[in-house]
Amino acid sequence: MSIRVYLVDDHRLFLAGVRAELSEEFSIVGSGYDVDTAIEEIRGLNPDVVLVDVHMPDGGGIAVVEGVVGNNPDVKFLALSVSDQAEDVIAMIRAGARGYVTKTIEPADLADAVRRVTAGDAVFSPRLAGFVLDAFAGVMPSEVDPELDQLTAREKDVLRLIARGFAYKQVARKLSISIKTVETHVSSVLRKLQLSNRHELARWASKRRIV
Amino acid sequence: MSLIEVGATGREDFKVNQRRRLDFRRRHSDRVVAGVAGGLADTLGVSDAFVRAGFVTLSMVWGLGVLLYLGLWLMELDRVEDIEIDPVAPHQALGLALGFGGLMLLLGVGGWWPSNALVLTVGALAFGTAALTDRNMPGPLAALVDPTVDRPGRLRMLIGVGLLIGGLAVLSANVGPIYEIGPVLLAVALTGVGILVAFGPWVTRLARDLGTERRERIRQEERAEMAAHLHDSVLQTLALIQRSDDPARMSMLARHQESELRDWLYGNLPLDGVDLLSTALKDAARRIEADHQVPIDVVVVGDHPLDESTRALLGAASEAMVNSAKHSGAERVSLYFEADDDELVVYVTDQGKGFDAGAVADDRQGITRSITARVHRAGGEAAIDSVPGEGTEVLLRMPVTAT
Numbered sequence: 001m002s003i004r005v006y007l008v009d010d011h012r013l014f015l016a017g018v019r020a021e022l023s024e025e026f027s028i029v030g031s032g033y034d035v036d037t038a039i040e041e042i043r044g045l046n047p048d049v050v051l052v053d054v055h056m057p058d059g060g061g062i063a064v065v066e067g068v069v070g071n072n073p074d075v076k077f078l079a080l081s082v083s084d085q086a087e088d089v090i091a092m093i094r095a096g097a098r099g100y101v102t103k104t105i106e107p108a109d110l111a112d113a114v115r116r117v118t119a120g121d122a123v124f125s126p127r128l129a130g131f132v133l134d135a136f137a138g139v140m141p142s143e144v145d146p147e148l149d150q151l152t153a154r155e156k157d158v159l160r161l162i163a164r165g166f167a168y169k170q171v172a173r174k175l176s177i178s179i180k181t182v183e184t185h186v187s188s189v190l191r192k193l194q195l196s197n198r199h200e201l202a203r204w205a206s207k208r209r210i211v
Numbered sequence: 212m213s214l215i216e217v218g219a220t221g222r223e224d225f226k227v228n229q230r231r232r233l234d235f236r237r238r239h240s241d242r243v244v245a246g247v248a249g250g251l252a253d254t255l256g257v258s259d260a261f262v263r264a265g266f267v268t269l270s271m272v273w274g275l276g277v278l279l280y281l282g283l284w285l286m287e288l289d290r291v292e293d294i295e296i297d298p299v300a301p302h303q304a305l306g307l308a309l310g311f312g313g314l315m316l317l318l319g320v321g322g323w324w325p326s327n328a329l330v331l332t333v334g335a336l337a338f339g340t341a342a343l344t345d346r347n348m349p350g351p352l353a354a355l356v357d358p359t360v361d362r363p364g365r366l367r368m369l370i371g372v373g374l375l376i377g378g379l380a381v382l383s384a385n386v387g388p389i390y391e392i393g394p395v396l397l398a399v400a401l402t403g404v405g406i407l408v409a410f411g412p413w414v415t416r417l418a419r420d421l422g423t424e425r426r427e428r429i430r431q432e433e434r435a436e437m438a439a440h441l442h443d444s445v446l447q448t449l450a451l452i453q454r455s456d457d458p459a460r461m462s463m464l465a466r467h468q469e470s471e472l473r474d475w476l477y478g479n480l481p482l483d484g485v486d487l488l489s490t491a492l493k494d495a496a497r498r499i500e501a502d503h504q505v506p507i508d509v510v511v512v513g514d515h516p517l518d519e520s521t522r523a524l525l526g527a528a529s530e531a532m533v534n535s536a537k538h539s540g541a542e543r544v545s546l547y548f549e550a551d552d553d554e555l556v557v558y559v560t561d562q563g564k565g566f567d568a569g570a571v572a573d574d575r576q577g578i579t580r581s582i583t584a585r586v587h588r589a590g591g592e593a594a595i596d597s598v599p600g601e602g603t604e605v606l607l608r609m610p611v612t613a614t
Contacts, residue, residue: 104466104506126508126510126545130547133512134511137512164510164604165547
């Protein structure tokens with residue numbers, strides 16, 4: 001049975017394009033142009049994956065994720081955006097999205113990302129990897145939970161390679177580890193991003209401009 | 212009345228109506244309250260700051276300034292526009308001045324002139340301020356020491372300061388104890404209340420009119436700014452895309468435009484005028500992307516100001532990007548920049564055809580050499596790693612020098 005995908009984007013033209021690209025391989029069960037409709041329909045349809053735009057009127061992608069997560073815990077979210085705004089993207093991930101890709105992504109890569117998210121893995125685009133490295137940069141006074149507040153050296157290596165544009169497979173080869181291990185590292189980074197109380201995460205955007 | 216059209220900018224056709232002398236309109240732009248004083252200044256051919264000072268001073272004569280202002284406002288209630296007027300000729304100005312002086316004398320003779328001290332003081336203060344704040348003048352202190360300020364400017368400033376000091380002197384010498392101003396201010400206040408009672412409805416209408424007008428004006432200015440920007444960027448690009456029949460070029464144009472528009476919308480501008488290496492790298496990537504029609508993905512972690520040694524890094528990174536875009540045949544190029552406390556690191560990665568470092572064409576070797584030499588001179592390191600069939604990666608490192 002093919003993976004059931006729901007699309008949320010207020011740009012109909014873009015939505016139509018994604019639908020055309022994905023409909024061969026996946027079954028597109030529906031699409032919503034606004035936050036409220038999307039939440040209602042996703043709750044009813046219970047799709048496997050929701051592709052959701054970060055920037056939308058009435059609360060944006062975060063509102064959709066938050067509106068669904070409690071009701072349908074099995075639905076997985078993949079954030080999709082043209083935005084460069086790290087705060088918004090990080091906020092989406094912290095709300096529960098399992099990955100972030102930019103809208104300029106190649107169709108084949110997007111399909112791959114949907115498959116990966118369905119399987120429970122995290123999907124990091126180069127840009128998201130950069131955002132995360134930035135968010136966890138610097139030494140942290142480890143008063144809270146050092147394990148959650150720092151990335152390991154290996155996790156940083158993986159993120160840097162992703163940020164440099166390498167696919168998981170190439171990352172694995174470069175570090176002489178298996179793809180499964182790469183996926184484990186990325187999932188662990190995702191978990192840290194979602195659970196860490198590192199206040200830097202909120203503050204980092206203003207910090208990164210000051211050298 | 213002649214109508215001259217100026218279309219020099221091509222963006223909007225500004226119509227400038229050349230009016231005959233002694234015509235009067237409330238100004239639309241560059242005004243403080245309703246554009247009356249500004250309009251009058253245009254008509255009289257004097258600086259608007261002085262006209263405003265005149266109104267303030269006359270307000271001390273039983274509110275005459277306010278009355279005049281409201282009167283002129285009512286006269287031109289529906290006529291607000293920016294026009295270019297020939298200022299009155301000198302003999303006309305003299306006539307107006309004499310007439311006005313006569314009116315003032317008449318008030319004096321009739322016994323309606325208030326305390327000289329008050330009018331003179333406020334007048335001196337108002338005109339002094341006007342002289343000091345006149346648009347074409349730099350700040351007072353700067354003017355005193357700045358040799359480039361022309362002599363009339365300096366003279367005007369000295370007069371302004373003199374008037375201010377004089378005004379204060381007159382106030383303290385003639386009025387004596389401060390409570391003596393009381394009755395005069397009371398009289399002004401009473402007159403004001405009287406005007407409010409008599410002309411209340413009109414005044415509220417004027418106030419409402421002013422509020423709507425101001426909002427409308429702000430909205431129009433914002434629209435004009437946005438229109439100008441969109442015209443220069445998005446509309447131009449859309450036009451180019453329509454004319455192009457090469458899909459690669461179209462998507463490149465769209466991509467370029469997208470990142471430029473985003474920068475404009477979200478204001479990715481350097482802080483405090485400091486040029487940042489990240490911004491410079493993004494700009495370089497965008498330029499190379501447009502020149503060579505290959506998308507460049509830029510990921511930036513941390514930042515560093517653009518200085519002598521980081522400029523070398525920027526130059527080397529740009530060369531590496533051009534190199535990849537031109538020769539690798541890859542569909543996209545990645546630029547990764549990371550700054551931490553000790554070191555700046557740049558990776559330029561492509562997954563193109565790569566090359567054998569031992570057997571490269573001379574011109575290409577020249578480029579790789581120049582990248583390396585450039586970074587070395589600035590105290591950094593460069594490593595070029597290429598595998599035929601898999602791609603090329605250029606690594607540039609630069610230690611952060613303590614500043």
